Amino acid sequence: MSTQIVVPALGESVSEATIAKWFKQVGDIVAADEPIVELETDKVTVEVPAPSAGTLSEILVETGATVGVGAVLGVIGAAGAAAAVKPAAVAAVKVPELAVAAPAAVGGHPPAPSARKLIEENSLDAAAISGTGKDGRITKGDVLSTLEKPAAAPAPVAAAPAAPRAPDVREQRVKMTRLRKRIAERLKEAQNTAAMLTTFNEVDMTALNALRSQYKDAFEKKHGTKLGFMSFFVKACVTALKEWPAVNGELVGDELVYKNFYDIGVAVGTPSGLVVPVVREADKLSFAGVESTIAGYGKKARDGKLTIDEMTGGTFTISNGGVYGSLMSTPILNTPQSAILGMHKTMLRPMVMADGSIQARPMMYLALSYDHRIIDGREAVSFLVRVKECIEDPQRILLDM
Amino acid sequence: MSENNFDVVVVGGGPGGYVAAIRAAQLGLKTACVESRGSLGGTCLNVGCIPSKALLQSSHHFAAAQHEFAHHGIKFSKLEVDLAAMMARKDKVVSGLTKGIEGLFKKNKVTYIVGAGRLTAPGTIAVTGKDGEQTITAKSIIIATGSEVTPLPGVEIDEKHIISSTGALALGAVPKHMVVIGAGVIGLELGSVWRRLGAEVTVVEFLDRALPLNDGEVSKQMQRILEKQGIKFKMGTKVTAAKSHKGEVTLTLEPAKGGAAEEMKADSVLVAIGRRPFTNGLGLSELGVEIDNRGFVKVDGHFRTNVPGIYAIGDVIGGAMLAHKAEEEGVAIAEILAGQAGHVNYDVIPAVVYTHPEVASVGRTEEQLKADGVAYKSGKFPFMANSRARAIDDADGFVKILADAKTDRILGAHIIGPMAGDLIAEVVMGMEFGAAAEDIARTCHAHPGLGEAVKEAALAVDARAIHM
Numbered sequence: 001m002s003t004q005i006v007v008p009a010l011g012e013s014v015s016e017a018t019i020a021k022w023f024k025q026v027g028d029i030v031a032a033d034e035p036i037v038e039l040e041t042d043k044v045t046v047e048v049p050a051p052s053a054g055t056l057s058e059i060l061v062e063t064g065a066t067v068g069v070g071a072v073l074g075v076i077g078a079a080g081a082a083a084a085v086k087p088a089a090v091a092a093v094k095v096p097e098l099a100v101a102a103p104a105a106v107g108g109h110p111p112a113p114s115a116r117k118l119i120e121e122n123s124l125d126a127a128a129i130s131g132t133g134k135d136g137r138i139t140k141g142d143v144l145s146t147l148e149k150p151a152a153a154p155a156p157v158a159a160a161p162a163a164p165r166a167p168d169v170r171e172q173r174v175k176m177t178r179l180r181k182r183i184a185e186r187l188k189e190a191q192n193t194a195a196m197l198t199t200f201n202e203v204d205m206t207a208l209n210a211l212r213s214q215y216k217d218a219f220e221k222k223h224g225t226k227l228g229f230m231s232f233f234v235k236a237c238v239t240a241l242k243e244w245p246a247v248n249g250e251l252v253g254d255e256l257v258y259k260n261f262y263d264i265g266v267a268v269g270t271p272s273g274l275v276v277p278v279v280r281e282a283d284k285l286s287f288a289g290v291e292s293t294i295a296g297y298g299k300k301a302r303d304g305k306l307t308i309d310e311m312t313g314g315t316f317t318i319s320n321g322g323v324y325g326s327l328m329s330t331p332i333l334n335t336p337q338s339a340i341l342g343m344h345k346t347m348l349r350p351m352v353m354a355d356g357s358i359q360a361r362p363m364m365y366l367a368l369s370y371d372h373r374i375i376d377g378r379e380a381v382s383f384l385v386r387v388k389e390c391i392e393d394p395q396r397i398l399l400d401m
Numbered sequence: 402m403s404e405n406n407f408d409v410v411v412v413g414g415g416p417g418g419y420v421a422a423i424r425a426a427q428l429g430l431k432t433a434c435v436e437s438r439g440s441l442g443g444t445c446l447n448v449g450c451i452p453s454k455a456l457l458q459s460s461h462h463f464a465a466a467q468h469e470f471a472h473h474g475i476k477f478s479k480l481e482v483d484l485a486a487m488m489a490r491k492d493k494v495v496s497g498l499t500k501g502i503e504g505l506f507k508k509n510k511v512t513y514i515v516g517a518g519r520l521t522a523p524g525t526i527a528v529t530g531k532d533g534e535q536t537i538t539a540k541s542i543i544i545a546t547g548s549e550v551t552p553l554p555g556v557e558i559d560e561k562h563i564i565s566s567t568g569a570l571a572l573g574a575v576p577k578h579m580v581v582i583g584a585g586v587i588g589l590e591l592g593s594v595w596r597r598l599g600a601e602v603t604v605v606e607f608l609d610r611a612l613p614l615n616d617g618e619v620s621k622q623m624q625r626i627l628e629k630q631g632i633k634f635k636m637g638t639k640v641t642a643a644k645s646h647k648g649e650v651t652l653t654l655e656p657a658k659g660g661a662a663e664e665m666k667a668d669s670v671l672v673a674i675g676r677r678p679f680t681n682g683l684g685l686s687e688l689g690v691e692i693d694n695r696g697f698v699k700v701d702g703h704f705r706t707n708v709p710g711i712y713a714i715g716d717v718i719g720g721a722m723l724a725h726k727a728e729e730e731g732v733a734i735a736e737i738l739a740g741q742a743g744h745v746n747y748d749v750i751p752a753v754v755y756t757h758p759e760v761a762s763v764g765r766t767e768e769q770l771k772a773d774g775v776a777y778k779s780g781k782f783p784f785m786a787n788s789r790a791r792a793i794d795d796a797d798g799f800v801k802i803l804a805d806a807k808t809d810r811i812l813g814a815h816i817i818g819p820m821a822g823d824l825i826a827e828v829v830m831g832m833e834f835g836a837a838a839e840d841i842a843r844t845c846h847a848h849p850g851l852g853e854a855v856k857e858a859a860l861a862v863d864a865r866a867i868h869m
Binding site for chain 2: 112113114115117132133134137139140141144145
């Protein structure tokens, strides 16, 4: 008795995925729940577990193909069943809602038989092809020239041919992954929507460094997780967000939505791009809780196992370019949030102290990019000053001062 | 006078003229057709297409009986030709058909006027019949006077021993030796008829190949086949003089490029070097109707001459001098005069040679495509690989389809083989619809059929014929 391997629900507003990798081949024995195929979506990579134990008898969709939620990816035969020999690669399975039935007759005249074949094979929309045959019929030549053009009108899963530039041996062409494409879209979305500005400040890390040195070993022994900087910055931000609620808000239509919860996104760089898992209810977590949550996310991100739910719904984001050496930068908003804090590299700089002396201090530039439509300058600057104060004197966080 | 006033008067009752008249009448125009021959149907019906096809069929039967029946296990002792009976049958076919056109005229209420028409003024025609002259008027006049045999200087046609196609269709006896001057369609067809009936036939041609307007591969193949049938060819040769004496003609031949002359004797010489437009006695120059330097009436894209109200179609305006081309133009001009949008697609007019095997072509030849620098693919399929052709023991020849290298659109097709003239119709239809070779390949063809060779040639364009 065989079972089908089906594309699971992929998360809100995600309706299709690309086959990234088959972990098993036809004929391999699989255990129940063993990851059998990897799917890539706009937001995340998802593993699909085998629905039952048995032998992978059929792979119906090949790597690189696009499938919709619920599509059948393969079949697992009963354990010990001989693998069905699937003759040579099957053509990409068409996403059900985009499947093209016999191409509609355009202007009452059906396309020529040769044209019909090409239209179906390439999932084209016959109505979008101009016909040059008698009375506007679509000829084979019409379809061939449509296929030559970079995909303009055809359905999203149509084979989009390479741009007509002659290959240059000095170039290397790498197709954008889904993830990168999606990130690119959202970045532009942020830029195109918000009235984005950045305000800067600097923070003296001396006190925080001292605090960490003092407690880090004992902290790790007690809580089983390292005491990093992030917990302090998260807590400092929560403190400042409570005082300047607009920074934690969102513009929805023409309504300002002020949120009374604090889900702080912490950006993590992975080989496949930047992902921002969200530390839920950061105000309610202990320092150890924040650290261990962030550590856990870091591992998952590197393993490509973050779920979509873990990355949505944040109210504010912290990004750290300092790990790569950035001294100062202007982060882009993590849509639909209204502000993002950028942390940078701590560098010893000569600072003029209160008594006029000059000392070498470990300084970090902080950047707050914000949506000026919802947050005004005073709020943004004051928020950042508050974060600075809390970092320069962590006791303020404790005392809510 | 109203019975002599018409919406349309067609001068000439050949395929162009009578079709134009019938169509005009169908569209409600008061129409008359003036024809001096005494029978309708023009050159085609009377001294061209029809009688030649009738004799070709009769002579083919005779040749088949002589050379092929034994293969089929059919034996007989005596075989002879009753030429008079053969000619009588041909005449009967012709008169039946010409009377048929008269019947169509009656049915469509086209006024048939027997006589020679002369344009005396725009809209006015003087018709001279056996009963005298009458004048008719028309809003529109269509000149459809066709063509006549092109004479060869030095070789004067007497229709006795030096004949044109007209004479060749009515010989009283099978010649001993017939020399055909001109290896075009008419020369090869009529040469075939008399060769089959027992004459020795030599074809003398000025250019270096037979059927010079056809695809080169086809011309070569046709010549080879006709040579196998016993026809001799003398290419690259011109005939400069002919002297007729006591039933024997002495021809003077010279190489076309120049050189020593030679003599050839024959009892029948067929002059078949071409046809030229016929406008004698029409009064065109008096009216100022322009003709070009070869005698063709000049018309624009709507068949209008330079004189308002006077139109011209068919052989008299040049282009492919084919009956069906004239018919298409006849329909088009009638529709234009009736206020519709009549037009002819000149790119898709088939041409047939009724030798055996037949030759049929439509569209461009390989030579034309190469000359124009068009990238094309060619698909060829021999009738030897067609099961029907083998079954009927008639498998000489091939189908060749030429298609655009990029779009696969059919640019031309050339068939030499059994029923080629009918097989070509499918490709003509396809080309009319802008078909790709693949479209013909993906259309079902009955089996066993000669048409399958067309399908396989279409497959061969993509190098994927099944039966080869």
